[in-house]
Amino acid sequence: MFLAWSEIKRNKLRFLLITSILLLVSFLVFFLSGLANGLASMNREAVDNWDADAIVLTEESDKSLYQSSLDKDLADELGAKETAVVSQMGSIVNNGDAKKNVLLFGINKDEFITPKLSEGDPTFYVQNGVVASDALKDDGFKIGDTLELSSSDTELTIVGFTEKARFNAAPVLYMKLNDLQKIKFGESYEMNKNMVNAIIIKDSKWINLDIPKDTEIIKSETFIENLPGYTEQNLTVTYMIYFLFVISAAIVAIFLYVLTVQKISMFGLMKAQGISSSYLAKSVVAQTFILALIGVVLGFGLTLLAGSFLPSAVPVQFDLPAMLSYGLVLIAVSIAGAVISVWTIIRIDPLKAIGG
Amino acid sequence: MVLELRNAKKTFGEGNTLVEALKETNFLVERGELVAVIGPSGSGKSTFLTVAGGLQSPSEGQVIINGNELSQLNEKQRSKIRLQEIGFILQASNLVPFLSVDQQLELLNKVKKNNISRVEKKQLYEDLGITKLHKKYPSDLSGGERQRVAIAKALFSNPSIILADEPTASLDSDRAFEVMELLQHETKSKQTATIVVTHDTRLIKYFDKVYKMTDGVLTLDTTIYE
Numbered sequence: 001m002f003l004a005w006s007e008i009k010r011n012k013l014r015f016l017l018i019t020s021i022l023l024l025v026s027f028l029v030f031f032l033s034g035l036a037n038g039l040a041s042m043n044r045e046a047v048d049n050w051d052a053d054a055i056v057l058t059e060e061s062d063k064s065l066y067q068s069s070l071d072k073d074l075a076d077e078l079g080a081k082e083t084a085v086v087s088q089m090g091s092i093v094n095n096g097d098a099k100k101n102v103l104l105f106g107i108n109k110d111e112f113i114t115p116k117l118s119e120g121d122p123t124f125y126v127q128n129g130v131v132a133s134d135a136l137k138d139d140g141f142k143i144g145d146t147l148e149l150s151s152s153d154t155e156l157t158i159v160g161f162t163e164k165a166r167f168n169a170a171p172v173l174y175m176k177l178n179d180l181q182k183i184k185f186g187e188s189y190e191m192n193k194n195m196v197n198a199i200i201i202k203d204s205k206w207i208n209l210d211i212p213k214d215t216e217i218i219k220s221e222t223f224i225e226n227l228p229g230y231t232e233q234n235l236t237v238t239y240m241i242y243f244l245f246v247i248s249a250a251i252v253a254i255f256l257y258v259l260t261v262q263k264i265s266m267f268g269l270m271k272a273q274g275i276s277s278s279y280l281a282k283s284v285v286a287q288t289f290i291l292a293l294i295g296v297v298l299g300f301g302l303t304l305l306a307g308s309f310l311p312s313a314v315p316v317q318f319d320l321p322a323m324l325s326y327g328l329v330l331i332a333v334s335i336a337g338a339v340i341s342v343w344t345i346i347r348i349d350p351l352k353a354i355g356g
Numbered sequence: 357m358v359l360e361l362r363n364a365k366k367t368f369g370e371g372n373t374l375v376e377a378l379k380e381t382n383f384l385v386e387r388g389e390l391v392a393v394i395g396p397s398g399s400g401k402s403t404f405l406t407v408a409g410g411l412q413s414p415s416e417g418q419v420i421i422n423g424n425e426l427s428q429l430n431e432k433q434r435s436k437i438r439l440q441e442i443g444f445i446l447q448a449s450n451l452v453p454f455l456s457v458d459q460q461l462e463l464l465n466k467v468k469k470n471n472i473s474r475v476e477k478k479q480l481y482e483d484l485g486i487t488k489l490h491k492k493y494p495s496d497l498s499g500g501e502r503q504r505v506a507i508a509k510a511l512f513s514n515p516s517i518i519l520a521d522e523p524t525a526s527l528d529s530d531r532a533f534e535v536m537e538l539l540q541h542e543t544k545s546k547q548t549a550t551i552v553v554t555h556d557t558r559l560i561k562y563f564d565k566v567y568k569m570t571d572g573v574l575t576l577d578t579t580i581y582e
Binding site for chain 1: 406409411412432435436437438439440442444446450452453454455459462463464466467493509
């Protein structure tokens with residue numbers, strides 16, 4: 001540590017450069033992890049908010065909410081602890097100023113997925129009233145707005161907002177099941193009014209539930225992973241992060257190796273004097289640790305700082321435990337990058353230093 | 357004796373390309389002795405120094421430092437012997453460029469077991485006239501000052517042997533004599549066995565014994581004082 005720190009203090013510029021590279025790499029890693037987290041939230045936060053265990057869909061829908069259609073009476077026949085039905089329809093809403101692509105979720109009053117209001121009238125079950133995802137607020141929607149629908153003459157009214165209610169990147173508007181069924185089915189309402197898209201289950205023993213043929217019951221997490229584009233998007237960002245780990249290991253390795261090669265004759269002299277290879281190697285590892293730690297900590301600070309200046313349209317959401325573990329991985333791969341230098345030091349022949 | 361070479365020989369290569377860098381050598385140094393090995397470059401001086409200093413093993417024969425037979429030891433053990441028993445003073449200043457004078461010694465203090473006391477250290481600084489330089493870095497020191505610090509490093513924690521490779525090479529006469537006087541003084545007061553490899557004949561007067569190295573053959577030169 002002594003040798004490592006003394007050298008850093010004496011050669012500030014040199015080590016400032018390598019630290020700044022680590023800072024930028026860690027900034028990018030943290031930022032991407034925030035982006036991965038934010039993008040994931042856009043897709044899943046409504047489902048996460050339900051706090052459900054499982055979901056029943058028709059088998060032929062291939063885990064797609066949109067394609068599934070089953071009778072709502074099934075919910076009572078399952079015998080699960082708690083159930084909730086969801087009927088879903090995509091639409092464009094227009095409040096006169098702004099248009100927005102949304103998902104309408106028709107639900108039954110007092111079932112467990114009923115949203116908690118962050119703002120508005122708790123008795124939201126007025127005729128054609130909706131509780132909207134607060135993501136809509138950013139687009140200028142507010143309580144009392146009358147919404148025209150792209151596919152129907154019915155007009156909806158925003159009676160409240162709820163937090164964390166986006167599904168598959170679209171804001172969700174919760175409304176009374178029957179109101180939605182009327183809009184969704186129009187003239188064939190009477191025939192289809194019992195048909196919903198899914199039954200949401202809250203029961204830790206859901207695996208034992210007896211479900212009819214032609215339907216399947218899947219875990220909430222499985223349902224989320226099968227949302228269109230969700231897994232692909234996640235993997236892409238994750239791969240980028242993993243690649244950054246490799247890149248930072250390579251950068252550190254190259255930088256340290258160059259520094260080590262410059263110091264070969266000095267290390268040789270020190271070894272001739274009897275200072276052991278392991279002492280010198282430890283010093284290089286300690287140096288890497290100090291630099292990586294400083295770089296990662298500064299990168300962390302810079303990320304949080306940059307995050308606070310971002311427009312809300314950028315879907316970045318920082319997940320501190322994930323960032324912490326990525327930071328530790330960055331430090332670890334940096335130290336791995338010092339291995340080549342350590343190997344070089346061990347191979348230095350003290351004899352050469354004397355010119356024998 | 358502190359350092360002994362017994363029938364030591366160093367060869368490189370084999371067959372037609374065999375080079376006898378150091379022919380069979382017998383050599384002894386006692387504590388308190390200041391000895392010179394003089395010879396032109398390429399004569400085998402450096403080979404002699406590295407073999408005597410435990411930096412490489414002799415091809416044949418034995419090197420005994422303070423009772424330790426070096427050819428029995430591996431590099432790690434020899435490195436330990438070098439650390440504990442030998443102080444090196446090298447031609448190119450053997451100072452670490454990014455450490456201050458204090459830190460140079462601090463580093464040795466950290467890796468060596470038999471630390472010297474604060475008082476001894478202060479005395480060492482005074483003996484070598486480097487008390488005022490203690491916060492300076494090698495790049496701020498003159499050649500003579502650097503060599504004095506190098507001697508301080510070599511003397512640190514009282515080695516039994518000091519090996520100096522051309523310690524005055526980069527110095528003018530006055531500085532060279534100053535450095536030699538220091539070495540002489542420290543050799544006597546600390547009772548170290550000091551071997552100086554040099555081709556600088558101006559320095560002859562400081563030595564107790566002078567050896568000549570010619571084509572790998574080391575001979576005691578008794579004529580030089582006449």
